[in-house]
Amino acid sequence: MKVDGRHFRSIWLEPDGWSVGAIDQRRLPHEFVIARLETADAAADAIRTMLVRGAPLIGATAAYGMALAVRDDCSDAGIDRAYQLLIAARPTAINLKWALDKMTRAIMPAPPSERALIAYTRAAEIAEQDVAINREIGQHGLALIEAIAASKPPGDAINILTHCNAGWLATVDWGTATAPIYLAHDRGLKIHVWVDETRPRNQGASLTAWELGHHGVPHTVIADNTGGHLMQHAMVDLAIVGTDRVTANGDVCNKIGTYLKALAAHDNGVPFYVALPSPTIDFSIDDGIGQIPIEQRAADEVATMTGRTADGRIETVRVVPAGSPVANYAFDVTPARLVTGLITERGVLRPDRAALASAFPDRA
Numbered sequence: 122m123k124v125d126g127r128h129f130r131s132i133w134l135e136p137d138g139w140s141v142g143a144i145d146q147r148r149l150p151h152e153f154v155i156a157r158l159e160t161a162d163a164a165a166d167a168i169r170t171m172l173v174r175g176a177p178l179i180g181a182t183a184a185y186g187m188a189l190a191v192r193d194d195c196s197d198a199g200i201d202r203a204y205q206l207l208i209a210a211r212p213t214a215i216n217l218k219w220a221l222d223k224m225t226r227a228i229m230p231a232p233p234s235e236r237a238l239i240a241y242t243r244a245a246e247i248a249e250q251d252v253a254i255n256r257e258i259g260q261h262g263l264a265l266i267e268a269i270a271a272s273k274p275p276g277d278a279i280n281i282l283t284h285c286n287a288g289w290l291a292t293v294d295w296g297t298a299t300a301p302i303y304l305a306h307d308r309g310l311k312i313h314v315w316v317d318e319t320r321p322r323n324q325g326a327s328l329t330a331w332e333l334g335h336h337g338v339p340h341t342v343i344a345d346n347t348g349g350h351l352m353q354h355a356m357v358d359l360a361i362v363g364t365d366r367v368t369a370n371g372d373v374c375n376k377i378g379t380y381l382k383a384l385a386a387h388d389n390g391v392p393f394y395v396a397l398p399s400p401t402i403d404f405s406i407d408d409g410i411g412q413i414p415i416e417q418r419a420a421d422e423v424a425t426m427t428g429r430t431a432d433g434r435i436e437t438v439r440v441v442p443a444g445s446p447v448a449n450y451a452f453d454v455t456p457a458r459l460v461t462g463l464i465t466e467r468g469v470l471r472p473d474r475a476a477l478a479s480a481f482p483d484r485a
C-alpha cells in the first residue's frame with residue numbers, strides 16, 4: 122500500500138538479494154521505522170516481539186527466515202534447527218507452520234548446493250501468493266459491500282466494524298479484512314470504518330487507523346466495548362475481521378475480544394464476516410475452543426501503554442497498580458455458529474466442513 126506517496130509492502134527482499142526488510146510495526150503510528158533481518162534468529166525475534174505480526178505476515182516472515190537460515194547453513198541439521206526456532210516464535214497463527222512446512226518440502230529433497238536459491242525462490246512465491254490471495258479476498262468481500270450499499274438509501278455510508286489489524290500490515294499487502302474496504306473505497310463507495318482500538322496492544326488504534334488514514338478511508342477509532350452499543354443503534358452494517366486460525370468446521374480464532382463482538386453482532390442481526398486466506402485453515406482440527414493454542418503474552422502489554430507526549434517524546438507509562446497480577450490472553454475463539462461467512466480467495470463460504478472441503482479439496 123502507499124505511505125506518503127511511496128508504495129510499501131510489510132516485508133520484502135532487499136536489493137542485496139539476501140537480507141529482508143520489514144516495517145517495524147511496534148513503532149507505528151508515531152514512527153515509521155524499517156528493520157533489516159539478516160538471520161533466522163532475527164526473523165524469529167521479529168515474529169516473537171511483534172515487529173511483524175498478523176497471521177499471513179508471520180508465515181511470510183518465517184519463510185524468509187528459513188531462507189536466511191539456509192543461506193548460513195544448508196545442512197539437514199541446520200534446516201531442522203531453523204524450523205524448530207521459527208515454529209516456536211508464536212503458537213496460534215497456523216500460517217507459521219503452513220509456511221515452514223511448504224519451505225522444507227521444497228528445500229529438503231534438493232542437493233545442499235541448490236537449497237539457498239530454492240529457499241529464496243519459494244519464500245518470494247509465498248509472499249507473492251499472499252498478495253494475490255488478498256486481492257481475491259478483496260473482490261469477494263467487495264461484492265458483499267456492494268450488496269449492502271444497494272440496500273441503503275443513496276448517499277448513506279456503509280458502516281463496517283473491524284477488530285484488531287487485519288490490514289495490509291498483517292499480510293504482505295492489501296490485508297484480509299481491509300482488502301474489501303480498500304477496493305470499495307477506491308470504487309467510490311461511501312465507506313466508514315469503526316476501528317476497535319483492540320487492547321492491549323492497540324493494533325486497531327495504532328495500525329488499522331494509521332493504514333486507513335494513509336489511504337483516505339473515513340474511520341472512527343472506538344473503545345473495544347463500544348461495538349455492541351453501535352450495533353443496538355443500527356450504526357453497524359457489517360463486521361469484517363481477520364483470523365489466525367480457522368478449524369475444518371469454521372470455528373474462528375482471532376484477536377481477544379472478537380468472540381464478544383460476534384455475540385453482539387448475533388444478538389443484533391449484524392452480518393459477521395471473517396476474511397482469511399486458505400493457509401489460515403487448519404483442516405486437522407474441528408474444535409476451536411478445545412484445540413487451538415491460545416497465546417498468553419507478557420503482563421506489561423496490559424499493564425503499560427506507550428504513546429507520544431505533547432512535546433513529541435515516545436514514553437511508556439504504567440496503567441495498572443504494581444501489585445496487581447495481570448492475565449494477557451492474546452486470542453479467543455468464535456464458534457462457527459456466530460459467523461455469517463468466511464471471505465476466502467475462492468469465494469464467501471459457509472463456516473462449515475462441507476463448504477471448506479469443497480472449496481479447498483487439495484487441503485481438506
Ligand SMILES: CSC[C@H]1O[C@H](OP(=O)(O)O)[C@H](O)[C@@H]1O
Nearest residue numbers: 174175176287291363364375376
Ligand atoms: C490477517 S491476520 C490478522 C490477525 O492477526 C492479529 O494477531 P496479532 O496482531 O497478535 O498477530 C489479529 O488476530 C488479526 O485479526
